[in-house]
Amino acid sequence: MKLTILGCYAATPRTFTNPSAQVLDINNHKFLIDCGEGTQVELRRNKVKFSRIQHIFISHLHGDHCFGLVGLISTFRLLNRDTDLHIYGPKGIKEIITLQLKLSNSWTNYLLIFHELDSKEPQLLYEDDKVTVETIPLKHRIYTNGFLFREKPGPRKLLINEISRYKIDVSLYNSVKQGKDVVSEDGKLIPNHWVTAPPDPPKSYAYCSDTVYDEGIIEQLKDVSVLYHESTFLEEHLELAFPTKHSTAKQAAAIAKGANAGRLILGHFSTRYGDLNLFKTEAETVYSNVALADDGKIFNL
Amino acid sequence: MKLTILGCYAATPRTFTNPSAQVLDINNHKFLIDCGEGTQVELRRNKVKFSRIQHIFISHLHGDHCFGLVGLISTFRLLNRDTDLHIYGPKGIKEIITLQLKLSNSWTNYLLIFHELDSKEPQLLYEDDKVTVETIPLKHRIYTNGFLFREKPGPRKLLINEISRYKIDVSLYNSVKQGKDVVSEDGKLIPNHWVTAPPDPPKSYAYCSDTVYDEGIIEQLKDVSVLYHESTFLEEHLELAFPTKHSTAKQAAAIAKGANAGRLILGHFSTRYGDLNLFKTEAETVYSNVALADDGKIFNL
Structure with a gap:
């Protein structure tokens, strides 16, 4: 598994920071997770082959997680894509995309398959011989899912x-x-x-963004190899985290610890902070194996 | 008048080229014209104060001219904007934006005023004591308008x-x-x-993108100070220009010459070309005062 962070900042794209998007490589699949504005440019910058993306997972319909989707879909069309594209995201995502394609008279020449989500229970979204993907229902201001990618056990x-x-x-x-x-x-x-x-133990990756601190997800995340958990705030702004339904670095670490995760990657940073090392330091008071996401950073899981 | 080109390339945003967007400064107004994906970042890069933008003109609903609009509107909200924002664009633009604001439960806390266009005749969109803005009906694959900004004569x-x-x-x-x-x-x-x-002669600026070669617009453009006219292609790809309803550099120059424009700025370049000077050279075979748009370039008109 290889994880490429395209963007890991909250709220608004800026000159040097990008909103949420990442690519998870598992066995030749490239799964795109979230798609903030500018994701197609970050895919180019990080030399991710567009044609290899066949599954896009959108956590929720806040703009910093999905405003780049219609542009990416349109660019695929302009590049004469002919392979199917599956989009998994909250109910409504199909209407958002198809309205824009209709009004611009720019229907795709490839098959666009929407899998709209509205369940509050974990759901199996995707399965092949090597991997499964399921939703992690999260608590945020609007309907939101994280995604849990699990390798299947390989051959002996x-x-x-x-x-x-x-x-x-x-x-x-x-x-x-x-x-x-x-x-x-x-x-x-x-x-x-x-x-x-015996085969190598199968790896797993959980993407949890955006979410308020919620111990309810720990059971589903039990023993996950790598957990990406949002940490929009530091504890000094705890009073902002709950009403906006976001988490602090310390809270993210508590989830990682509770789930016995192998590693924690922090991301979805508010752009108010100058020194991101404060997030790592704060999380490490609770849980030891902490890394910071960064735009363009690659994690070999 | 000062014109800042934020993006002047056709079709898809890339690492080093941006889709259509520009800011026209007239007498302390900042008019934003088109808003391709990434425009909000280009506004930041070019240090355009967000709060000074009160009028946005969208030529048509192809993505390279409008996919950045919903993100810009959302960022204005996150920055606690409280001044009204007027958006002029084709019928349907209101539905595109409001659907996304509704589904993300992110209504603006400022007044968003849509002026939807469907007339095929020139229309006066905006007027104050210093300037008027009118549509230039263009011929493209979907309903499209250019925009003509005219200063009113100043005092003696x-x-x-x-x-x-x-x-x-x-x-x-x-x-x-x-x-x-x-x-x-x-x-x-x-x-x-x-x-x-006598006062300085009032200046005028016409934005014509996207459009097929159409002599029908010349009369409205008569004696315009500066004409920005799309030139997606060179004459060597003339066979692509007509079916896609775009223009060549030579055709743009013929419009500038016919209208007796003071200056021609070429833009909306297809990303297939390596050397943009070919556009200038080609246009100069017909009309002498030709400049090339470039992302980040400023024209003092």
Whole structure:
């Protein structure tokens, strides 16, 4: 899994900061998560191939998370895209996009498939042989979801030395990787665990933005490998966090700790702060493995 | 008049080129003309004070001319704007904006006044004591208007030496500037033209983008001081210009020449071209006073 942060600031795009958008690479898929104004330019700047994006997940309909979507869809059209595009987002997103395409007489020449969300329970949105994506219902001023990406367990790993020692035919390797016992060329039954090691533990990534501090999400996030949790504010502005339904760095860390996350990435910073290291320091009072998002930063998870 | 080009490229925003947007300064008014994606960032980059923008003119509903509008409106709200904002644009623009404000539950705390256009005849959109703005109906793939800004004639200029020679009381200066004859302190009738010179000829600016080559607009543009005319293509791609309802540099120059424009600014360049000087060279085969728009370029008209 590789995570590219395109934008990690709250509210309004500025000359040197971008609103929310990020690309998660899993096994050749590029999942775009949120799409603030200017995301298509940040995709270019970060050399993300447009054609590789087939699934876009929009957390909620505040502008800093979705105003770049119609432009990206239009640019795909101008570039003669022909592969389908799936958009997952709150009910209403289809009307917003199609109204603009209709009034500009610029229908896409590729298939645009909307998956509108209104459930308050976690929902499985996407599944293939390698990965699942589910919603994380969040509490914000309007209907909002986070997204939880989970790799499926991979095949067992062949122990090359052992497998040649036991003379196992190459044609059987695939079933060995699936965990099956096999018979060697000289007729012996070889238990699978003699010639394989367990697969790497599957990784998972949770995107939680925007949300008020909500311990209700901890159970769903249990043992997540990497948690991106919004921290719009520092504790010194705690009195702003609750009414605007945002979190502080310390609160984000408390969620990471409660969920036993492997790592916490903080983002969605209010543009009022000059020194973002204060977010890291504050979060580290509660939980140790903290990183700061930054526009253009890549995390190899 | 001062014209700041925020973006002058066609179709899709890129790392180093912006879609259509420009600010025309006339007598302390800042008129924003078109608002492609990223315009709010370009306004910041060019240090245009947001609060001074009270009138936004949208030529048509193709994304490269309007996808930045909802973000700008939202940012005005976040900055606690309290002055009215007037938006002039094609019918449908109100629905596009209000749908997004409604679904994000982010109504503006200032007054947003839409002036929706559907006339195919020139219309007076705005008038104050210094300036008028009227539409220039254009021919494009969808309903489109250019905009013609005209200064009103200013007051006559006082000839300071003459006015003191004839001993005219300071309290009369305003009526002298209005062209009235006056009586001097020693009782003589002084004809106005003895103590004043005519005002500077009023300037005018026409924005014509996007449009196919259309001689029908020449009469309305007659003697315009500065004409910004789209030139998406060079003549070598003339076969693309007509079906997409765009113009070439040479065609833009023919309009400038026909209208006896004081100056031609070319813009709305297709991003397929590496060397924009080819546009200038091509236009200069027809008309001599040609300039190229460029993102961030300022023209003192």
